[in-house]
Amino acid sequence: MAGLDFSLTPPVLWALVVGCALPLYLAVIARLKPLAARNALQFLCGLFVMVVLWSGLVALRDGPRPLDIGELSTGLMILGAGSLLYLEVWGLLSRGYTLGLLLTLYRADRPLSEGELAENYRGGSGLSWIMEHRLSGLVGAGLVRERDGVLALTPALGVPVAWLYKASILLLGLRRTG
Numbered sequence: 001m002a003g004l005d006f007s008l009t010p011p012v013l014w015a016l017v018v019g020c021a022l023p024l025y026l027a028v029i030a031r032l033k034p035l036a037a038r039n040a041l042q043f044l045c046g047l048f049v050m051v052v053l054w055s056g057l058v059a060l061r062d063g064p065r066p067l068d069i070g071e072l073s074t075g076l077m078i079l080g081a082g083s084l085l086y087l088e089v090w091g092l093l094s095r096g097y098t099l100g101l102l103l104t105l106y107r108a109d110r111p112l113s114e115g116e117l118a119e120n121y122r123g124g125s126g127l128s129w130i131m132e133h134r135l136s137g138l139v140g141a142g143l144v145r146e147r148d149g150v151l152a153l154t155p156a157l158g159v160p161v162a163w164l165y166k167a168s169i170l171l172l173g174l175r176r177t178g
Contacts, residue, residue, distance in 0.1 A: 019050060
């Protein structure tokens with residue numbers, strides 16, 4: 001009986017190394033002025049850098065052995081799984097409203113009432129910022145349109161997405177949301 005080989009192939013090893021460095025790419029990208037305060041675009045650029053680096057390392061491999069589709073697929077799956085993990089953490093840190101309340105309380109030099117907390121949230125933007133931010137995201141995604149201060153679902157995209165959301169909640173037996 002032969003021993004098990006636990007060595008990593010180059011595409012898999014490079015996927016692990018390049019994927020683990022995603023927070024470093026994000027830290028650099030987040031400091032670029034054109035991408036300031038554009039968290040989703042920052043993350044997309046970080047993913048692009050990660051995939052380009054991995055692809056470059058795979059292309060620069062040495063040796064006559066041809067690329068194995070299984071190794072490439074495994075490397076891509078590692079990058080994808082790592083990206084999803086980082087996306088969850090990135091999303092929580094960049095859009096974590098509950099954590100933002102904790103940070104507001106931490107920055108205060110004294111205990112705050114609920115009203116004071118609401119006023120000081122997001123550096124003085126207040127709690128209304130959450131609604132404005134989420135609505136601007138819906139408008140930007142084409143799910144909602146605004147005319148003369150009135151909001152409506154867009155027929156082509158907003159209505160189907162809202163219907164799928166409602167159906168998913170019912171199908172999965174989730175508690176009522178919204």
